[in-house]
Amino acid sequence: xxxxxxxxxxxxxxxxxxxxxxxxxxxxxxxxxxxxxxxxxxxxxxxxxxxxxxxxxxxxxxxxxxxxxxxxxxxxxxxxxxxxxxxxxxxxxxxxxxxxxxxxxxxxxxxxxxxxxxxxxxxxxxxxxxxxxxxxxxxxxxxxxxxxxxxxxxxxxxxxxxxxxxxxxxxxxxxxxxxxxxxxxxxxxxxxxxxxxxxxxxxxxxxxxxxxxxxxxxxxxxxxxxxxxxxxxxxxxxxxxxxxxxxxxxxxxxxxxxxxxxxxxxxxxxxxxxxxxxxxxxxxxxxxxxxxxxxxxxxxxxxxxxxxxxxxxxxxxx
Amino acid sequence: xxxxxxxxxxxxxxxxxxxxxxxxxxxxxxxxxxxxxxxxxxxxxxxxxxxxxxxxxxxxxxxxxxxxxxxxxxxxxxxxxxxxxxxxxxxxxxxxxxxxxxxxxxxxxxxxxxxxxxxxxxxxxxxxxxxxxxxxxxxxxxxxxxxxxxxxxxxxxxxxxxxxxxxxxxxxxxxxxxxxxxxxxxxxxxxxxxxxxxxxxxxxxxxxxxxxxxxxxxxxxxxxxxxxxxxxxxxxxxxxxxxxxxxxxxxxxxxxxxxxxxxxxxxxxxxxxxxxxxxxxxxxxxxxxxxxxxxxxxxxxxxxxxxx
Numbered sequence: 068x069x070x071x072x073x074x075x076x077x078x079x080x081x082x083x084x085x086x087x088x089x090x091x092x093x094x095x096x097x098x099x100x101x102x103x104x105x106x107x108x109x110x111x112x113x114x115x116x117x118x119x120x121x122x123x124x125x126x127x128x129x130x131x132x133x134x135x136x137x138x139x140x141x142x143x144x145x146x147x148x149x150x151x152x153x154x155x156x157x158x159x160x161x162x163x164x165x166x167x168x169x170x171x172x173x174x175x176x177x178x179x180x181x182x183x184x185x186x187x188x189x190x191x192x193x194x195x196x197x198x199x200x201x202x203x204x205x206x207x208x209x210x211x212x213x214x215x216x217x218x219x220x221x222x223x224x225x226x227x228x229x230x231x232x233x234x235x236x237x238x239x240x241x242x243x244x245x246x247x248x249x250x251x252x253x254x255x256x257x258x259x260x261x262x263x264x265x266x267x268x269x270x271x272x273x274x275x276x277x278x279x280x281x282x283x284x285x286x287x288x289x290x291x292x293x294x295x296x297x298x299x300x301x302x303x304x305x306x307x308x309x310x311x312x313x314x315x316x317x318x319x320x321x322x323x324x325x326x327x328x329x330x331x332x333x334x335x336x337x338x339x340x341x342x343x344x345x346x347x348x349x350x351x352x353x354x355x356x357x358x359x360x361x362x363x364x365x366x367x368x369x370x371x372x373x374x375x376x377x378x379x380x381x382x383x384x385x
Numbered sequence: 386x387x388x389x390x391x392x393x394x395x396x397x398x399x400x401x402x403x404x405x406x407x408x409x410x411x412x413x414x415x416x417x418x419x420x421x422x423x424x425x426x427x428x429x430x431x432x433x434x435x436x437x438x439x440x441x442x443x444x445x446x447x448x449x450x451x452x453x454x455x456x457x458x459x460x461x462x463x464x465x466x467x468x469x470x471x472x473x474x475x476x477x478x479x480x481x482x483x484x485x486x487x488x489x490x491x492x493x494x495x496x497x498x499x500x501x502x503x504x505x506x507x508x509x510x511x512x513x514x515x516x517x518x519x520x521x522x523x524x525x526x527x528x529x530x531x532x533x534x535x536x537x538x539x540x541x542x543x544x545x546x547x548x549x550x551x552x553x554x555x556x557x558x559x560x561x562x563x564x565x566x567x568x569x570x571x572x573x574x575x576x577x578x579x580x581x582x583x584x585x586x587x588x589x590x591x592x593x594x595x596x597x598x599x600x601x602x603x604x605x606x607x608x609x610x611x612x613x614x615x616x617x618x619x620x621x622x623x624x625x626x627x628x629x630x631x632x633x634x635x636x637x638x639x640x641x642x643x644x645x646x647x648x649x650x651x652x653x654x655x656x657x658x659x660x661x662x663x664x665x666x667x668x669x670x671x672x673x674x675x676x677x678x679x680x681x682x683x684x685x686x687x688x689x690x691x692x693x
Contacts, residue, residue, distance in 0.1 A: 081495045081496070085495055086495050086496070086497040086498070087497065089492040089493070089495035089497050090492075090495075090497030090498065090499070090500070090503075092492055093489060093492050093493055093497070093500070093503050093507070094503055096485075096489060096507065097503050097506045097507050100506075100507060100509075100510055100567060101506065101509075102532075103518070103521070103522065103525060103532075103567070104509065104510075106525065106532055107518075107521050110524070119530045120530070121529060121530050121535070121545075122535055123530070123531075123532050123535050197414050197415045197418065198415065200410075200411035200412070200414065200415070201411055201412050201414075201415035201416075203411055204407070204408045204409075204411035204412040205412065207408075208404055208405070208407070208408035210408055210412060216412075216416070219419075220415070220419060222677065223419055223423040223424070224624075225624055225673065225676050225677055225680060226423075226427065226669075226673050226676075227627070227628040227630070227648070227649050227652065227669070227672055227673070227676075228628065228630065228649075229630060229649050229652045229653050229656065229669070230430065230652065230666075230669030230670075230672060230673060231423065231426045231427060231430065231669075232656070233426075233430060233433070233440065233656050233662060233665060233666060233669065234425075234426035234427070234429035234430045234433065234666075235422070235426045236440065237429070237440060238425070238426060238429070253418070253422060254422060256418065256422075257418050257419055257421075257422035257423055260415050260418060260419065261419070264415060288402075289402070289404060289407055290402065290407065293407075314512055317514070318513065318514035318515065318516070318517075319514075320514065320515065320516035320517075320630075320631035320634075320635075321630045321631055321649075324516075324634075325653070325657060334517070335514050335516045335517050335631075336516070338516075338517050338520060339516065339517075339520040339635055347524070349524050352520065352521065352524070353521065353524075356517050356518070356520075356521055359514070359517055360513055360514075360517070360518075363512050363513060364509065364512070366512075367505065367508060367509060367512045368505060371505045371508070374508070375504075375575070
C-alpha cells in the first residue's frame with residue numbers, strides 16, 4: 068500500500084460505483100447458477116404430479132413423498148386389499164397407501180450411500196497418507212530421477228478413465244476385486260495419490276528444514292522429527308488435499324459404473340436408476356440427489372478457505 | 386577403516402533408520418500402487434491392442450493381429466466423427482468458461498462488499514457430482530415440463546414444447562455445453578483470480594501516475610500478467626474435457642443419433658457393449674498419446690509465456 072493518498076482511496080482502489088456494478092453482476096450470476104440447485108431441492112419436496120405440472124410450480128404443498136419413495140420399494144394393490152390392512156405404521160405408509168400402493172421393503176439407497184461413504188473416506192485416507200509420506204520423501208531427500216518420477220506420477224491423470232477401465236476390469240476379475248469396496252478404494256487411491264503428492268510436496272517444501280534439524284539435535288530421530296514436527300506444520304495442506312481427494316472419490320462415476328454392479332455400487336451410478344411407475348420418479352431422484360449433495364455442500368462452506376488455498380496453490384505451483 | 390565402525394553408527398541404527406532407507410520406505414508404496422493400478426493396466430492395454438482378445442470370451446484363443454487394430458481405428462469414419470465432436474465440445478466449453486470465468490474473476494477482484502461469500506456460492510456447482518447433477522439437468526431440459534424451456538419461453542416467447550434441448554440434433558450439443566459451462570466456469574474463475582491477485586499493486590500505481598486509461602491498463606497489464614494462469618486453466622479444462630464422459634452419458638448417452646458421441650462414449654461402446662477389447666484398447670492408446678502429445682506441446686508454449 069502506498070502511503071501517498073491523492074484521493075480518499077489508494078490509487079488502485081476501485082471507486083464505490085465500480086464496486087457496486089461489479090457486485091451486482093457477480094451476485095446476479097451467482098443467483099442464476101443457484102437456480103438448478105434450488106430446483107432440485109424444491110422438486111424433492113413436491114408430489115409426483117406437482118413435479119411435472121406445467122407451468123412449473125413454485126407454490127405448492129410440500130410433502131415427504133419423494134423421500135418415502137426414495138427409501139422404499141412399493142407394490143401396487145387393489146383398494147379393497149389396502150382397506151383390509153391394519154392401520155398405517157407411519158407417515159410414509161400413509162402416503163404410499165394414498166396412492167394405492169403398499170411398501171414392499173427398503174430401497175437400495177442407504178446401502179449405496181454407505182458404499183460411497185466407505186469408499187470415499189477410505190480412499191481419501193489412504194491417498195493422503197501415502198501422498199504425505201511420498202511428498203516428504205521427495206521434498207527432503209535426494210531421490211534419483213525425482214523429476215521424472217514426479218512427472219510420471221502426474222501423467223497418470225491424463226488417461227481417460229474408460230481407457231484404463233478395460234484392463235483394470237480384467238485384472239480385478241482375475242483377483243476377485245471386481246465389485247468390492249476394497250477394489251474401488253485401491254482404484255480411487257491410485258487416481259488421487261498423484262494429486263496428493265503434488266499438492267503436499269508444495270506444502271512441505273514451505274516448511275523450513277531447520278525445524279527438523281533442531282528437533283534432531285535435541286535427540287529426535289528422523290522419524291520422530293517427521294511425526295512430531297513436520298506433520299503438525301503440514302496440517303492445513305493435508306486438510307486441503309484431503310478435501311480434493313474426497314470430492315473426487317465422492318463424485319466419481321465412470322469407474323463406478325463400469326466396475327461395480329451391485330455390492331460395491333456407489334450412489335452416483337445408482338441415483339439415475341431410481342424409477343417409479345412410468346419413467347423416472349423425479350421427486351425421489353431429487354430427494355436422493357439432495358441427500359447426496361448435502362455432505363459436499365457442508366464441506367465446501369466450512370472449509371472454503373482451505374479449498375481456495377488448495378486450488379490456487381495448485382495453480383501457482385504447476 | 387575399523388575406526389569408522391564406531392559405536393555412533395550402531396547407535397544411529399538403534400535410534401532410527403537411515404535417511405536413505407526412510408526415503409525409499411516413504412516413496413515406494415506410492416510408486417508400487419501407481420505401478421499396480423495405473424501402469425500395469427496401461428501396459429496390458431498396449432498388449433491387448435495388438436490382439437483380437439474379447440473380454441466377454443475369456444476362454445477363446447487370443448491371436449496377435451499386429452497393427453490391424455490401429456489401422457482399423459484410424460480408418461473408421463465413426464471414430465473420426467467422434468474425435469471431431471470431442472474437439473467441438475472442448476473448443477466451445479473452454480471458450481465460454483474462459484471468457485465468463487475471467488470476467489467474473491475480474492469483477493470479484495474489485496473487492497465489493499461480500500465478495501468472499503458470493504465467491505463461495507459461485508464455487509458450489511464444481512463441487513458436485515457431474516453424473517448426479519447431469520441426471521437432474523435431463524429433467525430441467527424436458528420440453529413439456531422442464532424449467533429450462535419454461536424460462537426460455539418466458540423471456541423469448543418461443544413456445545416451450547416447440548424445442549427439445551436433448552432430442553434435437555442441433556441443440557443437444559449445446560445442452561451439454563451449457564451444463565459443462567455451468568459446472569466448471571467457477572474452476573476457471575478461481576485460477577484466474579489467483580492470477581489477478583498475483584499482480585503487484587505498484588504496477589497499477591505506476592500506470593495511474595502515467596495516466597493510462599482503465600481500458601489501457603486492462604489490456605497492457607491485467608491480461609498479459611494473468612495470461613499464464615488463464616493458459617493453465619485452459620490446460621486443465623482441456624485435459625478434463627477431452628476425457629468428458631459422465632455428463633454426456635447421463636444427459637444424452639451420445640444421442641440423438643450420434644450427435645453428442647464424444648470419444649469416451651465411443652470407447653465405452655466398443656469396449657463394454659461390442660466387447661471389441663483389442664480394438665478399443667488401440668483406440669484408448671491413440672487417445673492417450675494424443676492428449677499426452679498435445680499437453681506437452683501446450684506446456685512448452687506455456688513455459689515460454691511464463692518466461693516473458
